[in-house]
Amino acid sequence: MRNILLVIISVCLLFCACSDDKLKTDKHVIEKTVAVVLPMENGLDIHWNNLTKLFSSELKRAFRGIGYEVEFKFELYDESSEDLKVLSKSLVGRSDIYAVIGGLHSSNTKILASNLCRSVVTFFTLATTAELIRAYSSTGCLWAMTETDITQCEVLLDKVHEYGGKSVSLLANGEDDYGKTFIDWFSFIAQEDELEVKGVFPYYGSIGNAINATSASGADFIVCVPSNTEDLESMIDGFRDTNSSSRLLFSDAGFGYNVLSV
Numbered sequence: 001m002r003n004i005l006l007v008i009i010s011v012c013l014l015f016c017a018c019s020d021d022k023l024k025t026d027k028h029v030i031e032k033t034v035a036v037v038l039p040m041e042n043g044l045d046i047h048w049n050n051l052t053k054l055f056s057s058e059l060k061r062a063f064r065g066i067g068y069e070v071e072f073k074f075e076l077y078d079e080s081s082e083d084l085k086v087l088s089k090s091l092v093g094r095s096d097i098y099a100v101i102g103g104l105h106s107s108n109t110k111i112l113a114s115n116l117c118r119s120v121v122t123f124f125t126l127a128t129t130a131e132l133i134r135a136y137s138s139t140g141c142l143w144a145m146t147e148t149d150i151t152q153c154e155v156l157l158d159k160v161h162e163y164g165g166k167s168v169s170l171l172a173n174g175e176d177d178y179g180k181t182f183i184d185w186f187s188f189i190a191q192e193d194e195l196e197v198k199g200v201f202p203y204y205g206s207i208g209n210a211i212n213a214t215s216a217s218g219a220d221f222i223v224c225v226p227s228n229t230e231d232l233e234s235m236i237d238g239f240r241d242t243n244s245s246s247r248l249l250f251s252d253a254g255f256g257y258n259v260l261s262v
Contacts, residue, residue, distance in 0.1 A: 037102030174202025
């Protein structure tokens with residue numbers, strides 16, 4: 001949640017940097033519209049709404065002392081239910097959109113970035129896949145507010161060292177960019193850390209066979225990279241059924257708001 005606040009603050013700083021001259025001469029309220037595309041289920045819509053209201057209130061207070069008022073109007077869209085292709089195209093076509101915040105999941109962010117960045121719309125994202133950086137950093141419109149999954153892969157394998165592990169395997173979705181970053185970098189980083197790689201096991205659609213193969217690898221630790229809550233549940237149940245003695249380490253997708261009860 002702190003990252004969302006950092007994104008909003010960054011939007012404000014970008015606005016101030018680009019609009020300093022105008023603020024010195026205009027004595028009226030300046031309004032900017034920011035679209036927020038994030039998951040809204042389980043009460044998160046109320047959370048994001050409260051967060052943006054708090055930010056707007058504090059921003060007004062900050063400018064009031066020098067005689068200026070800047071208002072950000074935040075429009076909230078549900079990342080989980082919107083047709084993101086249609087939504088991103090509609091946002092591109094609006095001259096009042098100052099920036100877009102969103103894309104908590106890499107697969108969704110890829111859809112948003114494809115239209116927004118290519119159309120020169122400022123886009124702040126929390127998604128972590130390195131594929132986004134490679135594809136859209138040259139546009140100058142993508143602001144990635146977190147480290148990529150290359151760093152996350154390094155951190156997870158460092159934990160294996162800390163826990164005394166000697167061998168590792170990877171289970172990740174081979175069909176999306178989130179899993180692809182881990183698949184591309186896992187073996188290289190593990191070897192740099194002098195860990196034995198027992199196997200890299202991508203899954204495509206059905207996850208059952210990949211779980212069985214990963215469990216049979218006999219690694220001390222298995223790094224699990226679920227793309228969604230359903231995959232996470234399948235991993236937990238699947239490794240329990242195989243009576244695997246391997247310890248499981250989950251990527252950040254295993255610690256989201258929507259998996260706490262799994």
